[in-house]
Amino acid sequence: MTAVPPLSALDTCAIVVAAGTGQRSGSAIPKQLCRLNGVPMLRWSVETLRRHPRVGRIVVVHTPSLLQAFQDALSGVEGVMFVEGGATRRASVHAGLKALNDAVCPHVLVHDAARPGITRDVIDRVLEALQGAAGAIPTLPMADTVMHAETADIVDRSALARVQTPQGFRLGELIGAHTAWPDIDEPTDDAQMLRAAGHRVVTVPGDERLHKVTLPEDFSLVQHWLGTEMMRVAVGSGYDVHRLVPGDGVWLCGVRIPHTAALSGHSDADVALHAVTDALFGAMADGDIGSHFPPSDAQWKGASSDRFLAHAVQRLRDRGGVIDHLDVTVICEAPKVGPHRDAMRDSLARIAGVPLDRISVKATTTERLGFTGRNEGIAAMASATVRLPVSEEMVN
Numbered sequence: 460m461t462a463v464p465p466l467s468a469l470d471t472c473a474i475v476v477a478a479g480t481g482q483r484s485g486s487a488i489p490k491q492l493c494r495l496n497g498v499p500m501l502r503w504s505v506e507t508l509r510r511h512p513r514v515g516r517i518v519v520v521h522t523p524s525l526l527q528a529f530q531d532a533l534s535g536v537e538g539v540m541f542v543e544g545g546a547t548r549r550a551s552v553h554a555g556l557k558a559l560n561d562a563v564c565p566h567v568l569v570h571d572a573a574r575p576g577i578t579r580d581v582i583d584r585v586l587e588a589l590q591g592a593a594g595a596i597p598t599l600p601m602a603d604t605v606m607h608a609e610t611a612d613i614v615d616r617s618a619l620a621r622v623q624t625p626q627g628f629r630l631g632e633l634i635g636a637h638t639a640w641p642d643i644d645e646p647t648d649d650a651q652m653l654r655a656a657g658h659r660v661v662t663v664p665g666d667e668r669l670h671k672v673t674l675p676e677d678f679s680l681v682q683h684w685l686g687t688e689m690m691r692v693a694v695g696s697g698y699d700v701h702r703l704v705p706g707d708g709v710w711l712c713g714v715r716i717p718h719t720a721a722l723s724g725h726s727d728a729d730v731a732l733h734a735v736t737d738a739l740f741g742a743m744a745d746g747d748i749g750s751h752f753p754p755s756d757a758q759w760k761g762a763s764s765d766r767f768l769a770h771a772v773q774r775l776r777d778r779g780g781v782i783d784h785l786d787v788t789v790i791c792e793a794p795k796v797g798p799h800r801d802a803m804r805d806s807l808a809r810i811a812g813v814p815l816d817r818i819s820v821k822a823t824t825t826e827r828l829g830f831t832g833r834n835e836g837i838a839a840m841a842s843a844t845v846r847l848p849v850s851e852e853m854v855n
């Protein structure tokens with residue numbers, strides 16, 4: 460795990476350009492807010508930058524009038540400033556630079572939020588190259604044959620390169636280049652502006668995973684890279700028991716089931732939901748249901764247990780995590796769970812906010828052995844399989 464770097468190491472700030480409307484992506488919301496493996500696209504970049512030991516302040520240039528949505532997408536991420544974007548990419552970067560004017564950092568990274576596959580390695584290469592130049596940009600060679608679209612003439616691809624972000628600059632030089640740029644032209648990127656101001660810009664190797672999400676089909680491609688390389692799987696288990704007392708029904712997975720007894724407990728005693736909730740806390744290594752909802756706290760008396768599970772799910776989401784699967788086994792002689800299984804699955808899926816095919820509800824007896832066999836109580840065990848962004852580990 461990356462240790463918190465000393466303040467003196469924070470010699471770099473970052474501007475994440477996320478002010479576009481993403482009309483080509485086919486999405487109703489700006490693409491940089493669309494979820495990739497459950498995590499807003501913008502958050503992938505910001506968290507990777509946040510984790511880097513040399514990056515201090517991060518400015519997110521957002522789509523005008525959507526500040527709240529951008530803040531929600533980055534909830535829990537510290538050290539982020541939000542600045543409203545302009546009509547062009549240049550105007551948006553300029554707005555970000557203004558916010559950094561007083562920042563004491565010699566270097567700035569300018570990154571497009573539409574490239575969520577940013578890696579520590581590419582940031583290192585860019586910053587390393589800034590030791591000998593005012594600007595450094597990641598590029599990749601052209602693999603395909605390239606021709607002129609109208610004349611069909613083949614273009615010598617060895618002389619061409621694909622330009623990516625993050626691009627790195629000495630902050631003072633970039634501010635100077637933006638200030639000097641004539642308002643009549645729109646540059647393609649900041650490197651062009653720096654060269655126009657007479658500064659040297661060098662290239663470093665880019666990364667295919669920095670692919671820019673532009674078209675609808677780009678989502679699944681980038682999602683695959685992020686899902687396989689930048690998330691880790693975690694499994695948690697949960698177990699709970701509640702005593703049966705005189706009554707006329709029990710709660711299991713948020714479903715009221717008529718019975719000749721009731722479950723006793725501080726809350727509604729939904730033993731199945733408690734096991735699932737504990738499994739989720741286990742997967743997150745985030746304590747247990749007792750530490751989040753102490754029985755000594757009067758506010759949980761008689762509480763509906765779906766609130767416990769919803770809270771655990773929200774904590775997972777706040778960390779950029781996603782539920783892959785929930786499996787719960789109810790252990791009792793009675794009531795019979797079979798007739799209620801579908802309703803219990805539906806209920807669990809709704810509370811956890813995941814599709815039904817990721818939810819399993821099972822039941823077993825203990826052959827009349829033990830406390831469950833004697834109808835003294837009901838037990839439940841559960842497992843939760845989740846994925847968590849590797850990048851979130853830097854927060855700890």
Ligand code: MG
Nearest residue numbers: 699700730733
């Ligand atoms: Mg319990």
